[in-house]
Amino acid sequence: MVAPEPQNTATQIERILQKYSKMVYRLAYARTKNQADAEDLLQEVFLRCLKSNVQFNSDEHCKAWLIRTTVNCSKNLLTSAWFKRIVPMKNPLEASAESNEGVPGEEKSEVFYAVLGLPEKYRMVVHLFYYEDYSVAKISEILSRKESTIKTQLYRARELLKQKLKGEYDYV
Amino acid sequence: MFRKRYKEDFDSITPDPDVIDNLSEKLKSHALKKYPRIGKHLIAAAVVVCLLMSVGLMTRSFHEPSFAMVAFADDNSDDKVYIDENSSVVLPFGKISRGEKHSYIDKHGKMVCSYDSGFEHGSISIEGEGISSVTYACKMGEFSYYDSVMKKRMEDEGKIKVCVFTVPVKIIPLSDDMDATFERLWNEGYFDDIKKDYFQDKSTDISDYEVMFAQTGEQLEKGIWRVEISHKFENGYPFRQRSNEVTAAFYEECGTTSFDVTWSPWYALDMVSEDKPIDFADLPSDDITVTVHFTNGKTATKQLKFSFDSNGNLIAEVVKN
Numbered sequence: 073m074v075a076p077e078p079q080n081t082a083t084q085i086e087r088i089l090q091k092y093s094k095m096v097y098r099l100a101y102a103r104t105k106n107q108a109d110a111e112d113l114l115q116e117v118f119l120r121c122l123k124s125n126v127q128f129n130s131d132e133h134c135k136a137w138l139i140r141t142t143v144n145c146s147k148n149l150l151t152s153a154w155f156k157r158i159v160p161m162k163n164p165l166e167a168s169a170e171s172n173e174g175v176p177g178e179e180k181s182e183v184f185y186a187v188l189g190l191p192e193k194y195r196m197v198v199h200l201f202y203y204e205d206y207s208v209a210k211i212s213e214i215l216s217r218k219e220s221t222i223k224t225q226l227y228r229a230r231e232l233l234k235q236k237l238k239g240e241y242d243y244v
Numbered sequence: 245m246f247r248k249r250y251k252e253d254f255d256s257i258t259p260d261p262d263v264i265d266n267l268s269e270k271l272k273s274h275a276l277k278k279y280p281r282i283g284k285h286l287i288a289a290a291v292v293v294c295l296l297m298s299v300g301l302m303t304r305s306f307h308e309p310s311f312a313m314v315a316f317a318d319d320n321s322d323d324k325v326y327i328d329e330n331s332s333v334v335l336p337f338g339k340i341s342r343g344e345k346h347s348y349i350d351k352h353g354k355m356v357c358s359y360d361s362g363f364e365h366g367s368i369s370i371e372g373e374g375i376s377s378v379t380y381a382c383k384m385g386e387f388s389y390y391d392s393v394m395k396k397r398m399e400d401e402g403k404i405k406v407c408v409f410t411v412p413v414k415i416i417p418l419s420d421d422m423d424a425t426f427e428r429l430w431n432e433g434y435f436d437d438i439k440k441d442y443f444q445d446k447s448t449d450i451s452d453y454e455v456m457f458a459q460t461g462e463q464l465e466k467g468i469w470r471v472e473i474s475h476k477f478e479n480g481y482p483f484r485q486r487s488n489e490v491t492a493a494f495y496e497e498c499g500t501t502s503f504d505v506t507w508s509p510w511y512a513l514d515m516v517s518e519d520k521p522i523d524f525a526d527l528p529s530d531d532i533t534v535t536v537h538f539t540n541g542k543t544a545t546k547q548l549k550f551s552f553d554s555n556g557n558l559i560a561e562v563v564k565n
Binding site for chain 2: 093110119187
């Protein structure tokens, strides 16, 4: 008798990790706005991927699953008692904008800080639309929200960004 | 410009390589823990169980074919819930919720108020022997089914993508009318080499195709677009069924996951987003009919009811066998 072959083997997960870790991390960062929480989310998402035994029928399916799970996991994080009790000594983004510390990579533009300064619900939609190049219909499908909700959130986010960026970027 | 700047900024947001290495090690050790070596006594016990199950299945095969219905959340397919007869069960997915209220001025200058609404994704499926296909039908919601085997076959036969090439951004600047710019250049002969290479036996009317522009980090640096031209499917891709009735066929390579479909209550989300008080338990229920076609030509049907409780949980019950 042969032990059943695990559906998501370590090799498969390794491949998914190498291919999508940056995508998950960036989404987690856009959601949590700090490295430590983004790293925690990254680990949580891939552990769930291993445990869930979900079978991906395409790269598109895999990517959509990872995005949805990142959003779900971050909901848990953002609503946890621990997260609510943390009172930052200074808004990490304000601190980052001043010193550029705490934000990975090189210096960021005002666009970066403007987007991270948006309310959390808008950041996800903006990130998926502008960074991942998903259409409104696809974002609606991935996040299980109505297309009109996504359109409204995108519209509101653009309005806020226009105010923040003072019309500097034409195609917001 | 905004998209370009945002992409450039986020391209440099990458996880610490040490974190990835540690995570990789952690995943490997979890994978090993999950499937420990099986002792001889456990193998013996499993053989006995298998024998008993085989006897049970042989006995059952003399009677009517049957199947079991299962449901699971998208991010945890291990946590299956069986939808048994004569009982209602809370499904591990489908929880509906209402978010924040929005108000905005629509294009007619009218103030519109609505709530965010959402529900948790998941799938239903069936388990059983000798099944060739399953048809899921509902009255209010929408089923969706993704036929990965058909998609792969179509890709291999060149029925989806026609070609991929790059174009300098300065030729097609980022704007709302990029499609129109592309069409103009296409008709003026700018892409005649592409036509010659990929469209010799095909229509050269660009409106017969889908054109997509994308950029990765490297392409951003080089200032080029990755342009993909695909066949247009007026009614959507045939391998993706989205309707109040879908049929999932059995594929050996997919096993029982061949029958996984998702159910979405768009009708309920519309109601939850309306600017009025709501009790989720008052949302209309949906009648689901699952018809299983067996390889021996027989069929079996189950009728279910999907409804929500006051907390927004999705409840399923078999109403008729």
